[in-house]
Amino acid sequence: MYRYDEFDHTFVRERVAEFRSQVERRLSGDLTEDQFKPLRLMNGVYLQLHAYMLRVAIPYGTLSPRQLHALADIADKYDKGYGHLTTRQNIQFNWPALVDIPDLLDDLANVEMHAIQTSGNCIRNVTTDQYAGAAADEIEDPRPWCEIIRQWSTLHPEFSFLPRKFKIAVNASESDRAAFKFHYIGLRLQKNDAGKTGFEVIVGGGLGRTPYVGMTIREFLPPEHLLSYLEAVLRVYNERGRRDNLYKARIKILVNAMGLEAFREAVEEEWLRLKDRAIDLPEEERARIAAYFSPPSLLSKSLPSKALSEIEPAKEEAGARFQQWRKANTVAHKAPGHRIVNISLKPVGGAPGDVTSEQMRLIAGLGEDFSHGEVRTTHEQNFCLPHVHESNLYAVYTALDVAGLATPNIGLASDIIACPGLDYCNLANTRSIPIAQRIAKRVAARGDEEKIGELKIKISGCINACGHHHVGHIGILGVDKKGEEFYQITLGGSAAEDAAIGEIVGRGLSSAEVVDAVERLIDFYTHNKTGDERFLDAYRRLGADAFKEAIYANA
Amino acid sequence: MLTLKLERAEAKPIEALAPAIALEEWSPDNAPAAHAIEAPNDLDLQSLDPRIFEAPAIVLSFPTFKDGRAFSQARRLREDFSYRGELVARGDILPDQALFLARVGFTIVEVKDPKENTPALFTKALNAFSAPYQAASDAVSPAARRRRGALAA
Amino acid sequence: MKIITGNRLSDGRVVYFSAAGQWSVDMGSAQRLHDGETETVLAAAQSLVHEIADAYLMDADPVNPSDNAPKDDMVSQIKPAGRTHIRETIRAAGPTVRPDLGRQAKNP
Numbered sequence: 001m002y003r004y005d006e007f008d009h010t011f012v013r014e015r016v017a018e019f020r021s022q023v024e025r026r027l028s029g030d031l032t033e034d035q036f037k038p039l040r041l042m043n044g045v046y047l048q049l050h051a052y053m054l055r056v057a058i059p060y061g062t063l064s065p066r067q068l069h070a071l072a073d074i075a076d077k078y079d080k081g082y083g084h085l086t087t088r089q090n091i092q093f094n095w096p097a098l099v100d101i102p103d104l105l106d107d108l109a110n111v112e113m114h115a116i117q118t119s120g121n122c123i124r125n126v127t128t129d130q131y132a133g134a135a136a137d138e139i140e141d142p143r144p145w146c147e148i149i150r151q152w153s154t155l156h157p158e159f160s161f162l163p164r165k166f167k168i169a170v171n172a173s174e175s176d177r178a179a180f181k182f183h184y185i186g187l188r189l190q191k192n193d194a195g196k197t198g199f200e201v202i203v204g205g206g207l208g209r210t211p212y213v214g215m216t217i218r219e220f221l222p223p224e225h226l227l228s229y230l231e232a233v234l235r236v237y238n239e240r241g242r243r244d245n246l247y248k249a250r251i252k253i254l255v256n257a258m259g260l261e262a263f264r265e266a267v268e269e270e271w272l273r274l275k276d277r278a279i280d281l282p283e284e285e286r287a288r289i290a291a292y293f294s295p296p297s298l299l300s301k302s303l304p305s306k307a308l309s310e311i312e313p314a315k316e317e318a319g320a321r322f323q324q325w326r327k328a329n330t331v332a333h334k335a336p337g338h339r340i341v342n343i344s345l346k347p348v349g350g351a352p353g354d355v356t357s358e359q360m361r362l363i364a365g366l367g368e369d370f371s372h373g374e375v376r377t378t379h380e381q382n383f384c385l386p387h388v389h390e391s392n393l394y395a396v397y398t399a400l401d402v403a404g405l406a407t408p409n410i411g412l413a414s415d416i417i418a419c420p421g422l423d424y425c426n427l428a429n430t431r432s433i434p435i436a437q438r439i440a441k442r443v444a445a446r447g448d449e450e451k452i453g454e455l456k457i458k459i460s461g462c463i464n465a466c467g468h469h470h471v472g473h474i475g476i477l478g479v480d481k482k483g484e485e486f487y488q489i490t491l492g493g494s495a496a497e498d499a500a501i502g503e504i505v506g507r508g509l510s511s512a513e514v515v516d517a518v519e520r521l522i523d524f525y526t527h528n529k530t531g532d533e534r535f536l537d538a539y540r541r542l543g544a545d546a547f548k549e550a551i552y553a554n555a
Numbered sequence: 556m557l558t559l560k561l562e563r564a565e566a567k568p569i570e571a572l573a574p575a576i577a578l579e580e581w582s583p584d585n586a587p588a589a590h591a592i593e594a595p596n597d598l599d600l601q602s603l604d605p606r607i608f609e610a611p612a613i614v615l616s617f618p619t620f621k622d623g624r625a626f627s628q629a630r631r632l633r634e635d636f637s638y639r640g641e642l643v644a645r646g647d648i649l650p651d652q653a654l655f656l657a658r659v660g661f662t663i664v665e666v667k668d669p670k671e672n673t674p675a676l677f678t679k680a681l682n683a684f685s686a687p688y689q690a691a692s693d694a695v696s697p698a699a700r701r702r703r704g705a706l707a708a
Numbered sequence: 709m710k711i712i713t714g715n716r717l718s719d720g721r722v723v724y725f726s727a728a729g730q731w732s733v734d735m736g737s738a739q740r741l742h743d744g745e746t747e748t749v750l751a752a753a754q755s756l757v758h759e760i761a762d763a764y765l766m767d768a769d770p771v772n773p774s775d776n777a778p779k780d781d782m783v784s785q786i787k788p789a790g791r792t793h794i795r796e797t798i799r800a801a802g803p804t805v806r807p808d809l810g811r812q813a814k815n816p
Contacts, residue, residue, distance in 0.1 A: 239597075285702060
């Protein structure tokens with residue numbers, strides 16, 4: 001993974017020093033809250049319901065064990081012993097005091113981390129496939145490009161006061177694990193007919209109040225021109241994006257108002273001017289960055305572990321649970337003999353994405369011992385160990401199981417994305433986490449989660465859609481009705497390669513009704529599915545009305 | 556009101572500028588090189604009579620400090636139109652934006668409330684970072700060029 | 709009835725503007741405001757910018773002592789009301805999913 005050089009170290013330290021002085025000016029009253037707010041946001045500091053919240057960047061979801069240890073220490077030293085993984089592969093702490101945050105940021109800088117641009121109307125943390133560098137179906141590792149974008153976008157002088165936030169994702173596989181079609185710019189690495197690698201560029205996707213699937217603005221961009229092309233898109237957006245209405249300020253609204261063709265023409269015209277202006281990196285710098293991501297030599301570090309055949313007969317039940325976990329939570333690696341291990345942060349009844357400092361240390365240790373020093377975070381609020389040898393799987397499983405991190409539910413009904421909701425968030429209308437907890441408990445009580453198969457449930461506590469409800473197979477949106485919590489169900493969304501926005505079905509349900517409704521949907525699906533058909537495919541075959549009837553039956 | 560000249564490492568107070576004329580008052584006949592011109596931040600620069608770029612100063616506006624359109628206009632003026640006169644930032648501006656302003660080509664900033672937003676704060680912001688990651692309209696070497704230099708050394 | 713609440717600047721903690729003109733973590737000590745006086749008191753509260761990040765009015769109701777709340781529990785003498793009652797109850801107590809955290813943790 002990328003390592004800071006002298007330049008990066010200096011830059012991040014200088015950023016902390018700058019923020020320290022801004023905090024001092026705020027505390028002394030020289031800065032008003034209105035002036036301070038955008039400055040603190042661009043350093044990841046929010047003011048939430050109970051306290052400040054700090055969102056730490058995990059660029060493209062890649063972490064070293066040392067970094068994860070440092071995050072655990074920060075959780076203990078400045079917070080209340082836990083953190084929360086976000087849908088941008090970042091981690092946030094819910095309780096730091098403003099006066100401590102500069103010191104916290106210095107601790108982060110010690111391990112080559114920062115909180116730069118994790119909020120604010122600027123270019124946010126670039127995200128990618130959590131299986132990057134390990135996926136069997138990938139064209140090439142997308143992370144060098146993510147790092148190139150990270151550096152270019154950091155304190156960009158032209159694009160730090162945009163109409164609204166700006167999110168970029170890079171995907172390099174046929175499968176889409178980065179939800180790149182729902183990003184303001186989605187980049188897909190692909191090979192053209194001549195066998196050359198380049199980017200398909202997608203613009204105007206996004207969730208929030210008005211969800212859109214992104215549209216292709218360029219079929220093939222030579223990768224060496226990535227940054228100049230991004231500048232062209234950002235410039236058109238910065239100059240023409242709406243600033244009069246917060247809800248109409250995102251690029252998706254501009255693209256739709258101009259029309260894709262007119263937007264494309266404007267970008268291409270801009271790019272012709274920009275492409276030869278030394279915005280793009282010279283090849284040697286691209287090669288320097290790419291070299292940090294060369295694949296680990298996988299056979300060198302696989303430690304001996306108890307083979308499956310050696311598990312004692314008395315532990316047969318443990319063996320069966322291990323097999324269930326292996327099937328649900330691990331996936332094929334591009335190198336034979338290896339698996340990618342997903343670590344579920346969705347224990348039944350837990351808060352989705354929450355992780356304690358002790359769990360962080362355990363995961364860091366497993367990353368060090370069994371995954372060639374790499375840990376990943378996923379946009380579905382889980383961790384992932386990208387390079388685990390088959391012979392170490394049981395040891396990894398056992399260690400995770402003891403720590404409550406081996407719930408076999410990746411991609412299943414209880415692997416729910418949920419925003420923090422009204423339990424923490426200043427913008428939320430309703431709680432999200434308790435709904436996720438009750439759905440997970442209900443599903444667990446049925447005992448047929450594995451049989452239900454892939455089912456993505458996503459919950460947002462307000463229309464800002466941080467819980468990605470628009471792209472849930474079952475989406476749940478919290479709405480406030482005269483001071484009471486209600487929940488609106490959407491069906492048929494997908495954030496994967498078969499991208500779709502869910503359809504709203506029927507009236508809002510009370511907090512008591514919504515879990516029953518989800519169960520009725522599951523029942524309807526299990527009774528009507530054919531063969532191995534997924535929930536989403538059954539929905540697409542049978543249509544919204546059939547499922548809608550199921551929700552409101554006897555309700 | 557205080558007028559500051561943004562230099563590489565220092566924001567220096569200078570005399571207030573002569574009043575600028577609004578864009579609509581400008582015509583090719585009224586001596587282009589004689590007046591500073593004030594342009595709104597939603598102006599399409601491509602549509603302008605190129606003689607406007609003979610003006611000694613162009614004033615760009617920040618209705619609020621969160622409205623960053625003039626950052627793009629400034630880069631356009633410097634890079635697309637090779638404008639070499641003074642670029643003046645007027646409006647609601649925070650000292651913390653000084654480096655951003657300088658990097659896209661602004662040379663002068665007007666400070667509305669110099670008691671709170673002192674020249675020292677602007678100078679501090681100009682010096683907050685030893686070097687930037689990306690190329691912009693200033694002459695400062697971005698990271699990649701520095702790294703290449705370090706490799707060569 | 710309305711009271712004034714905000715978050716403390718230094719650490720973000722939830723505070724209420726008390727009758728003594730100070731910020732307190734006890735909702736029970738909040739100054740009880742009625743129509744006609746809310747805006748002037750809010751302006752006074754907001755002038756204490758060094759102490760708070762944000763201040764606003766919220767709806768609240770006095771709690772009838774017969775509602776069997778313990779006498780020494782300041783929080784119980786006022787409770788959030790109106791459209792934002794869930795939000796303000798959570799702000800006052802702590803996350804509903806973490807009863808071990810926030811002010812609620814002290815009143816198990």
